[in-house]
Amino acid sequence: MTGPTDSNRLTGVGSYRGRRADDPVNWQPWDEQSLETAREYDAPIFLSIGYDTGYWCRVMAEESFRDEGVAELLNAQFVPIAVDRDLRPELDLIYQTISRTVTGETGWPLSAWLTPEGKPFYVGTYFPPEHEDWAPGFPDLLEMIAQKWPTPEIREEIEARAEEWAGYAVEELETVPNTGPTNRNAVERIADLAVRTADHEYGGWGTGAKFPEPARIELLFVAGSEDHRRVAIRTLDAMADGTLHDHVGGGFFRHCAEREWRTPHFEKTVYDNAEIARAFLSGHHSTGEQRYADVARRTFEFIARDLSRTDGAFSAGIGEIGPGSDNRAERESADNNPTRSYYAWTAGEIEAAVDDPTSTALLRDRYGIENGGGDGSVPRIATSIEELAEEYDRSTETVLDQLRRGRERLRDARRRRSRSPARDERMFAGWNGLAVSAFAEGALVLDDGALAERATTALDVVQDRLWDGERLTGRYVDDDHSRGVAYLDDYAFLGTGALRCYEATGDDAYREFAFDVGRTLLEKFLSDDRLSFVPTDRDDTLIADPQPTRDRTVPSSISVAVDLLVCLGRVDGDAGFDDIPERIFGTYEPRIETDLLQHHALALAGRRIAAGSTTLSIGSGAHPGS
Template sequence: MANRLAQTTSPYLLQHADNPVDWWPWSPEAFEEARRRDVPVLLSVGYASCHWCHVMAHESFEDAETAAYLNAHFVPVKVDREERPDVDAVYMEAVQAATGQGGWPMTVFLTADGEPFYFGTYFPPEPRHGMPSFRQVLEGVRAAWSDRREEVAEVAGRIVADLAGRSLAHGGDGVPGEAELAQALLRLTRDYDEKHGGFGGAPKFPPSMTIEFLLRHHARTGSEGALEMAVDTCAAMAGGGIYDQLGGGFARYSVDREWVVPHFEKMLYDNALLCRVYTHLWRATGSDLARRVALETADFMVRELRTAEGGFASALDADSEDAQGRHVEGAYYVWTPAQLREALGEEDAEFAAGYFGVTEEGTFEEGSSVLRLAAAGPDEDPARVADVRARLLAARERRVRPERDDKIVAAWNGLAVAALAETGACFGRPDLVERATEAADLLVRLHMGDTARLCRTSKDGRAGDNAGVLEDYGDVAEGFLALASVTGEGAWLEFAGFMLDIVLERFTGEGGQLYDTADDAEQLIRRPQDPTDNATPAGWTAAAGALLSYAAHTGSEAHRAAAEGALGVVKALGPKAPRFIGWGLAVAEALVDGPREVAVAGPVGGELHRTALLGRAPGAVVAVGEGAEGAAEFPLLVDRPLVGGAPTAYVCRHFVCDAPTTDAAELARKLGG
């Protein structure tokens, strides 16, 4: 019999709807039930494509005996961290403060007031590696609750007080300038892995936001060191196992520092961010590799993540069924020499093994290898490579595909809108701009509704119940602003304004600080607030970037002041921890550069418009349109007429413009950085 999770829209919660555990979704009713029964709440937080979440579910939550004990002595609550990042953030902060580490599944025991008193992540079914079993943990917590309640209350109170006493981030004093950006670059240079690209050791994550900073810094200052780190990191990732050499698109991260073996889940946000990174890298260098990877990643998103409603699904699982029917990680993606021979025949299999690094010993598990460009060089026959790749892809299509998490997350779709719009514009692919527009339409129609308040998720055309958080507003506004520049449709500028007005009204505190939840959102034990990047730009800096771009489009001093207030935290953190505030540094580059405002009085898609979109000036905004109609939609176009009847471009800062030009080459020089 299904439990309460069967009524939810989250694919992760629905995966647990048939558990014998009597799960509750996060709700006031669950905590009222815990108070009524005088038992603790077990909070379990995960997400649909999380490998260890599946493992713990199979070992413990599908076990009838464990479930019976859990149901008798706890109120079990299951949360999808992607639907409720606020709940995840607050309790993850407590877990990390108490244990020094975190991860998913996250396992937290709470009082009926939501106060945490015992923490962990994955617990095995039997004791191992110094870890207690999940049953031992349950029995220990139950004993403490029954016999040492005062101690439990004291611990819970101390933890909540400690969280409340932690200093909130603030806007800081002033905005980051040349000195802070130079210090950030120096620190990144020290952390850079010169041999393999990227930053730090294993596991190694794609540093999308940091690369955006490096590209903008190079465009503004001409720093060859910044460009070199960006180019070499992108080349290493594109040639590694983290990139799907057959179907395009990136896996979540590399378990090693050489980018060989990935954690195989494929997330929308990684691919949206990296699609945009490689497009911007091509814009900076003209690299054929960057062009190929940008387009293959865009095509992967459209082919494998686009939903029937026109939005983009959250993720593909890491695990799928192998040839023996086992549900294992990477089964869809890895190859043995024997599997190559079966798909290609002896001669081509030998070529493919050398080209893609497939060995008898294997680079992954059980003698299998992750495909990477082991021997790619100028001597390889492109036609043969393309033929082998196509045949292997066709063979792979016959395997059991990984499951797809079909929920649409507003923030991540905002990132996808920006990436597809810019990639489509740069490479003359109007179909990608159309896909971006359809996703943006869905966000307006379903996620905004009639109120301009965003809901966080939807699934199958049904809006979810959870309110949008700051990253949703920041990333959706970013997507709308990119779409406005590419399409010349001022409605997207207007929609971005709706989003950012709510940021100003509901998410902004004193001194420029921003909060991750609105002032009228559900109150948790702490109002979450984090200015640092994780796998995606922090909501704080995403909002700052969109506020700055909107101010550049409209001349709004209120939006610019809010952006500058928010960037104070970048001044404080950028020189010390640049890897964790990369998007904030990228936005700071735009601020230092102006950003430049480009008004194109002329046709959408014309030579001047395309030249403006290809400009590398950090964070430049582009308004395009003709006559009174264009001026009505874009403030930048007001009093910017044609010169001599020809399409004309104006490059401005703070609405003060250089002499207009009708020459595309001159415009390109003005926007070179």
């Protein structure tokens, strides 16, 4: 069968798009040519948004996108488009927003069927190759949509639905409610709501999947009442003690699947770990508890050891292990979660790795490793150091030392396992900016010059590779693959990282770089009326012009950009920023009221504006967020 497309137009290195380049599907990039093809042939678009290391992205690719029969159907009846979520975050944001609104679900791969104008009429995430109780089979779904698309009555319903759904994205991502300015005690009101909605038994928020929420934790410490601090502390303790924390290798996973923080989503990203480290720095700064400083240090050690590229910048993260078999029955029986097998331990595996009965017993008791074989246990804090010291008649210092040496042996043994998760080597400007900021803040809070040195090393590399003196490039793989549009978050996060390095070192070179990035940010993204940002290059193929103020896994780009401009203006009042950040904040401030618990960073930026002139703590031990 012939169809709208005749070849696969994708290329790429180390990306979801690059993986799809070898599929039999005639994948197209998201561009005007692809949408014009859909309009010319009046064909629906199938859009797949994913990322390279995502487990279910790989499963769906192996089950469906590499299947010749599925490819024939996609090629004949659709214009198939594949998008890497990390390279086109604005597209991901638009269609994830719609998916969350109409299905209550988000995630990757995101599967969406669109009109030739790019408006979605059917959305979901992973679809199995055959019908299941919870989802239709992917080939059946393709057949159904292909059959209904030409039917005039059904087509009319499809287009009406697509218009309605596209409106959801415009409403949430573009519209600013006309409610006037908010009450400037927004930080306290958000903190009060966070206390009321907190899970006081297990820490965190909600009764289902648990996410770290570092921006919310920071805001609670800033608000500062005993109730606010108690909820923040309970959440930090749950994060540090549960399986969200990789107690063997260090660092934190993305989230946990249930209320008790027992089953992690086995993926580590540099941006999650940077923001989580900052949350623990806030905890240490606010409470004086050494425990939180120790967790922050170990997180920095993980990032420096396991996420550092050979050139000195930070890689994107460590993904999940792929399914490992093309046979679905084999995946669902013997090895349905190879990543969990990598991170879990049985008592026998610990004994073999450590080869010392006392250390083995200490590790098992400390981390809740049960007797027996089976699938093993993912380590969590099950017994306190004080309890172990009493039970084993040792000093706490001795117990801590034995556990440290035991973890090192477990880490070495884990590296030798037959299958291990791959590292995403891509260097992203914005994500490096978040990590640089965290290391620089760690240097200030912990009075540790080595952290400042690690921050400036990474910043120097990013500046050399991705900054041409006037503009940023979004990502870097190697000298042959340095490309990608840089978005508002890249400029805002990297500029903040440069300013933090100036605070930590007093080196004027980082001050000047922060100002260069800030000025370019305004030139590139400030709206014509100088009252808002246009966070992406203007793109007529998009169904909405996202101006995101909600915090996601990282603070919103608009909030961080406003905060950066405020701080730069405080460093040099003659820099020419005038009242731009205040006016931009005034534009977006009403959004805080629409969802208090999703606007932590914007509320904190407003608090900084309201506080008036402050002095940066150059080279001091003060916390930059204070």
